[in-house]
Amino acid sequence: MKKLNQILKSSSNSAVLQMSHIYKIWYSVVMDNLKPVTTPYHFDPYTKTLTIKVHDNIWYTDLSYMTEDFKLILNEKGLDVLKVVFKYSPKYEKVKKQSQTAYNLSDKCKNYIENSVKKINNKKIAENFKEYLINYFQHNSFESWIIK
Structure with missing residues (x-):
């Protein structure tokens, strides 16, 4: 009987491992000021589309113009990405x-x-x-x- 970590290591399509790998690469690629404002959200293996949530409206606008740049950088780092999509998703803060x-x-x-x-x-x-x-x-x- 295999242990869970053996099953996860042997499964190259494991969503958990895939997103973990994407998180590591994403946060190694982006600048420090983008780390708190962006979150890798979803990777579609069929269309090879990476969706990134952006929690700041101004950064969302700026990043939406740089999708091709990020696609090239992520592919250089080992991800097989055909498209990078940014979605605006505000972080809700506690109301005083x-x-x-x-x-x-x-x-x-x-x-x-x-x-x-x-x-x-x-x-x-x-x-x-x-x-x-x-x-x-x-x-x-x-x-x-x-x-x-």
Whole structure:
């Protein structure tokens, strides 16, 4: 019986090893200021397309003009890439409590919370769920909860 690392080493098409290899090459190729703003996201072995997420709008614009340059550099480093695609994908930062939008609970919202909680038989779970709903509706609109 083979161990997991033996199976992964013997499988040249292993997605895990492939992405690990791509990460190493990508981060050895890009400049230090691009490392926190870019992330290798996906490699399609059939079309040989490497997709890179860019977390900064300005860098996204600049990098989109340099796809051919990166393709050549990556191929020199041993990757077989026919196309490099950059996708803008912002990194979400935690919102400071002072800048969070606070909503007042409407009567409709309060009724919804009460009706939802009274259906739960376990008192502890009901209290926790009520606290969760109140907290949710203080930071999100009531309409965001209801799916129409």
